[in-house]
Amino acid sequence: MDMGHGDMDMGPACKISMLWNWNTIDACFLASTWHVRSKGGFAGSIIGIFLLCVSIEFVRRVGREYDRRLILAAKSTVAGVLPEVDANKGTDAPAMPYQPSWVQQIIRGFAYGSQFTAAFLVMLLGMYFNGFVLFAIFLGQTVGYILFGRDTCTASVDHVASGSCC
Incomplete structure (x- = not known):
């Protein structure tokens, strides 16, 4: 029975x-348009998934750096307004609440949204339970964290000497 495709050869199914x-050849991920038809195509898909995972960690790092830059700029602005505090008296300057401007928050939102979207797609890719894909995800997230997560465990010498957590 003709299903309306005429004489067109649709090729192997996903x-x-x-x-x-x-599965390697004829594996499909996320959509029928991501139909792997060759070993090279599959290798490219695995490399792309690996790089997607690394990029998630990169975007997280960029977001943290941007937040640090905003806070540092706010502190330097406040430091220019408040009188100097005598370090020997043990008093600290009053805590000033900081809230980013709407433009800054939109930039922060795009960084968060792109990281969240990529992580959601990685989760969907993991649901295919393909061993190669899962290995690429685990390895990509690990390498990404090694490359871009080092800044999350920093502390001043005072914190280390007092036993405070980093």
């Missing part, structure tokens, strides 16, 4: 499995 698998 292999989609929600159980553990090692």
